[in-house]
Amino acid sequence: MAPATPLCRPVVRLLLVLLTALIAACGPARPGAGASPGARLYAVNCSGCHGAVGTGVRGMQPPLAGTPVPNGEPDVLLAWVMFGRRPAVLPRGIYAGVMPQFAFLTDADLAALLSWVRASFGNHAEPVTPQMVAAARLAHPRS
Numbered sequence: 737m738a739p740a741t742p743l744c745r746p747v748v749r750l751l752l753v754l755l756t757a758l759i760a761a762c763g764p765a766r767p768g769a770g771a772s773p774g775a776r777l778y779a780v781n782c783s784g785c786h787g788a789v790g791t792g793v794r795g796m797q798p799p800l801a802g803t804p805v806p807n808g809e810p811d812v813l814l815a816w817v818m819f820g821r822r823p824a825v826l827p828r829g830i831y832a833g834v835m836p837q838f839a840f841l842t843d844a845d846l847a848a849l850l851s852w853v854r855a856s857f858g859n860h861a862e863p864v865t866p867q868m869v870a871a872a873r874l875a876h877p878r879s
């Protein structure tokens with residue numbers, strides 16, 4: 737095999753650096769990068785099903801824009817999102833999807849996430865505080 741020319745190594749190194757930069761630039765953006773904590777948490781935990789702008793998927797997942805539970809009583813919303821305790825206004829059988837439970841998120845994260853949902857997508861509901869989340873944890877223990 738012919739020995740590599742002196743020029744070969746720096747050129748290969750340069751190509752590797754360029755390739756790495758290209759892969760980094762083309763990789764998927766971090767969901768919600770640069771956004772508020774609530775928006776980031778929504779992007780990671782909820783947007784896959786409810787959509788980036790809360791429109792849902794017909795027959796599968798309800799919209800979070802203008803719907804009753806995200807805009808209603810914080811405790812009813814928390815009981816649903818944390819423990820899957822079904823609200824009276826959300827009858828079984830309308831949506832084919834199944835929603836996971838999010839009690840694993842911290843009080844601060846749930847408060848930030850749900851406050852963001854309640855102030856986004858055209859919603860105008862009062863914020864959810866970490867104290868409300870802590871109270872819901874005690875009131876609706878995991879079944």
Ligand code: HEC
Pocket residue numbers: 778781782783784785786796797798799800803804805806813817826827828829830831832833834835836838849850853
């Ligand atoms: C795997 C899909 C999925 C994910 C992820 C998900 N949901 Fe849901 N969500 C659903 C489905 C399906 C329903 C309707 C369930 C039913 O009626 O049985 C629902 C219903 C809801 C409702 C009631 C809406 C109404 O009509 O009033 C709220 C509020 C809600 N989800 C919030 C959230 C939040 C907040 C997150 C993220 C922390 C989240 N969901 C993540 C699938 C999902």
